[in-house]
Amino acid sequence: MSVADTHAALPDVRGTYREGADLSRTTWFGTGGRADVLFRPADEDDLVHFMATRPAGLAVTVLGVGSNVLVRDRGIAGVTIRLGRGFTSIAVEGHEVHAGAAALDGHVARQAAAAGIAGLEFLAGVPGTIGGAIAMNAGAYGREIADVLVRVRAVAPDGTAHDLDAEVLGHGYRHCELAGEWVFTSCVLRGEAGVKPAIEERIREIQDCRALTQPTKERTGGSTFRNPPPPQARAWELIDRAGCRGLRRGGAMVSEKHCNFLVNTGGASATDLETLAEDVRRRVWNSQGICLEWEIRCLGRHPGGAR
Numbered sequence: 001m002s003v004a005d006t007h008a009a010l011p012d013v014r015g016t017y018r019e020g021a022d023l024s025r026t027t028w029f030g031t032g033g034r035a036d037v038l039f040r041p042a043d044e045d046d047l048v049h050f051m052a053t054r055p056a057g058l059a060v061t062v063l064g065v066g067s068n069v070l071v072r073d074r075g076i077a078g079v080t081i082r083l084g085r086g087f088t089s090i091a092v093e094g095h096e097v098h099a100g101a102a103a104l105d106g107h108v109a110r111q112a113a114a115a116g117i118a119g120l121e122f123l124a125g126v127p128g129t130i131g132g133a134i135a136m137n138a139g140a141y142g143r144e145i146a147d148v149l150v151r152v153r154a155v156a157p158d159g160t161a162h163d164l165d166a167e168v169l170g171h172g173y174r175h176c177e178l179a180g181e182w183v184f185t186s187c188v189l190r191g192e193a194g195v196k197p198a199i200e201e202r203i204r205e206i207q208d209c210r211a212l213t214q215p216t217k218e219r220t221g222g223s224t225f226r227n228p229p230p231p232q233a234r235a236w237e238l239i240d241r242a243g244c245r246g247l248r249r250g251g252a253m254v255s256e257k258h259c260n261f262l263v264n265t266g267g268a269s270a271t272d273l274e275t276l277a278e279d280v281r282r283r284v285w286n287s288q289g290i291c292l293e294w295e296i297r298c299l300g301r302h303p304g305g306a307r
């Protein structure tokens with residue numbers, strides 16, 4: 001089906017559809033092709049209506065702010081959903097924070113701090129959305145979202161909305177069982193009573209530590225590979241031992257600062273980045289016999305593959 005035909009077959013919505021939206025503008029890597037159609041639902045009801053009435057077999061992909069994805073150069077088939085303004089609310093009730101899935105993790109951490117809620121400071125170290133954090137079980141500095149998640153609201157592939165207890169999501173290390181075409185729309189996070197200046201100090205420490213250890217000012221996609229289970233070395237150590245720090249392919253480079261991060265030094269294609277990562281995996285395997293697994297989600301049509 002052509003992009004125009006896909007667009008024409010979509011249900012009427014209150015949000016917006018955009019044909020051929022350039023996704024390199026929305027991913028942290030600053031690379032990638034176009035979405036056949038980008039859908040920005042007005043609110044949850046609009047998303048429910050879209051999911052329930054979309055043409056059978058239409059592929060749907062969800063994006064947060066693209067801080068852990070590599071969108072391939074040939075773009076994403078079907079409809080890419082990006083939650084926006086209707087999903088960014090943050091409200092505090094007691095020691096709980098109710099957050100929309102498009103709220104930024106850093107904003108949630110700061111609002112919790114302002115309300116004297118401790119335990120959510122780690123979110124200040126993750127530059128994605130709450131929806132992305134639930135899907136990736138994002139974590140930093142000894143905590144992950146599964147530790148503080150009470151329940152989520154999510155729209156199923158058939159267009160029904162559900163309130164789900166956190167336990168049923170099957171969270172593991174950077175993993176959530178409820179994947180695929182489920183779309184998280186909001187959640188409740190639970191912290192504990194804390195002292196505001198101490199919480200704010202912890203957030204500053206986390207941000208200073210990130211700036212020292214990660215290429216946060218560069219176009220990157222976060223950790224490329226998952227850490228193998230202990231007692232094996234961490235991914236960055238394996239990559240360093242394999243001599244990959246600073247390795248380049250086109251405009252793509254293994255970060256000198258943190259070698260589990262790839263950076264787009266300017267003009268890198270998604271293919272440059274993906275090929276470089278595969279080269280790193282091969283070198284780690286050949287030198288140390290350990291097979292690194294991708295943490296970054298590679299989305300879209302394979303280079304040279306069928307449409």
Ligand SMILES: Cc1cc2nc3c(=O)[nH]c(=O)nc-3n(C[C@H](O)[C@H](O)[C@H](O)COP(=O)(O)OP(=O)(O)OC[C@H]3O[C@@H](n4cnc5c(N)ncnc54)[C@H](O)[C@@H]3O)c2cc1C
Pocket residue numbers: 028061062063064065066067068069083101125126127128129130131132133134135136137138139140182183184185214215216220221222223297
């Ligand atoms: C500089 C830098 C530092 C980082 N540091 C950390 C860190 O310390 N710890 C950490 O865990 N991660 C880290 N990351 C990775 C990244 O920020 C997290 O994985 C984040 O949770 C991704 O959120 P996002 O909104 O960018 O999601 P995206 O990257 O857009 O998407 C990631 C995955 O989540 C899915 N998804 C997104 N939103 C939804 C939704 N509403 N419903 C269903 N699925 C959804 C997507 O389909 C995709 O599979 C870092 C990234 C960068 C660039």
